Amino acid sequence: MAEATLAGRRPRRRPAWAGLAFSSPWIIGLVVFMAGPILVSLYYSFTEFNLFQSPRWVGLDNYATLLKDPKFLGSVFNTAYLAIIGVPLGLAFALLVALALNFPVKGQPLYRAIVYLPAIVPVVTASYLWRWVFNAQYGYLNQVLGSIGLPQPNWLADPMWTKPAVLVITWWGIGATAVIYLAALKQVPQQLYEAAAVDGANGWQRFWYVTWPALTPVTLFQLIMGVIAALQIFAPTYLLTQSRGNAANGGPGDSLLTYTMHLFHNAFVFLKMGQAAAMAWILFLVIGLLTSFILLTSRRWVHYGSE
């Protein structure tokens, strides 16, 4: 019997201990570093807790306080701005770059490497580098903008322009997304283009009816990952608003105080651990809701191939 199973294509059954043993690092880590802390964090979110005294139960007070906190509401606005404007435009930009990278020319790997390069630059480097590039007086960006007759905003000092500046930095690191799009473009069956050409489709029609539908599953994946990342953006805004001798302060008019930055301040600067925990849970909830919303609406625009 055992021989028959082995010879056949059915995988051989083994006792559960082997699978459990192999997966045990994850399972132990899950309990110690996630499940436990998740429960504790939920409890903290209903308490007043400053590290030095033991947590005191306050029910929903933290959540109520947050809704009246102008800094909290501001951080929600700033983060929503970065997610709602930044993610879709960033995806569109990555797709355009991927379409260019897919041109049938020699040297494609080199161009691809150049586009990917910024994605592996340490965030500390990227942030300081762009601080210097954005410098209104000595920076290059405004010089370039000026030389082609465009306005030269005071990027990091004018609350109107700080968020666009952050978007520029995140778009600089779009390489990974472009590479994913490029891989997806290469999987579009050539016969479809030929069929479309036979039907007399022009370039735009070929893109809209052949290329884009094939890219929608990847776009869905990127959209969800992008939104989750944007809602948690921390390091670039933190490093852009750090001032000499001081910790990061959210920039002019708190225009770069993002959600996780306010959470971080609450937790480790003001030691309002309960409020910080409540913020984390609101974030978790919002991420869950947004993800489900995107997944639900995706049925209308995501096309899965017959494969």
Add this chain to the structure above:
Amino acid sequence: MAASDVIRAGRPGTAAGSGPVPRPRRQYLGRRLTHHLILILISLAFLAPFLVMITTAFKTSGDIFRVPPRLLPQHWIVGNFAEAVQAMPFLRYLANTVLLVVLNVAGTLISCPLVAYGLAKLHWRGRSAVFGTVLGTMMLPAQVTFIPLYLLWDRLGAVGTLWPLIIPAFFGSPFYIFLLRQFFTGVPDSLREAGLIDGASELRVYLQLILPQAKAAIATVAVFQFVATWTDFLLPLIYLNSQQNYTLSIGLYNFFGEHGVAWGPLMAACLVFTIPALAIFMVAQRYFVQGISVTGIK
């Protein structure tokens, strides 16, 4: 495959967006030049900030604070590098960062393939539930566990040390487990079964038969983890509080805090900090591309 595809690229499947109808040769040349021109402009946009970093690192402060700015220095100097290294215990930070990277990569490579194999090739009750948690935790914002974890490490007396930045790697991370599991799923069952028939233990089959098959996937995970640890800012910011344990990220962060406008030395330090990440990328480029593509598509 249309003949025009061969003419155009010499390799099929790369011609999306351009029509398969044959065109005269001259038009091809024009089109090729346009393509290169677009790609060169894009490349310049992505490279320009690097050029600014590199040239600023070699500038005197007179060159740096010039209006209007000039890209190339009038006087090339290397003093900024010496200044940056002397202004902070640079070698100490470098050693800490290297130690973190080595242990994180080691931990990741021990734990993640093991778990991924257990989830891909072994059949056991609860497997899909455990795999579900792998996928689920990819959506869990790290901020939820920030505070309890900080307190946990605090109780253990480890806040301020490198341990909180090392230990978790040995328990696997969902992204890599997912990536490796995708890979292991493609390894034929017959390989494992052949090993078992020959009387090898499950662990031996894994170590001697399966892992060698997975070299490319493991290399991919290793380079991702290298770069992730090398460039990390948030966790060191939370856990490190004494200079002797700072990483380069935190060292630079503090350098900026103290010397704010010393752009020459700062850019020199940033350049030195960035080079290892760029170097590993040059060496392991195909693994980056593979890993990125696989995770995006499947």
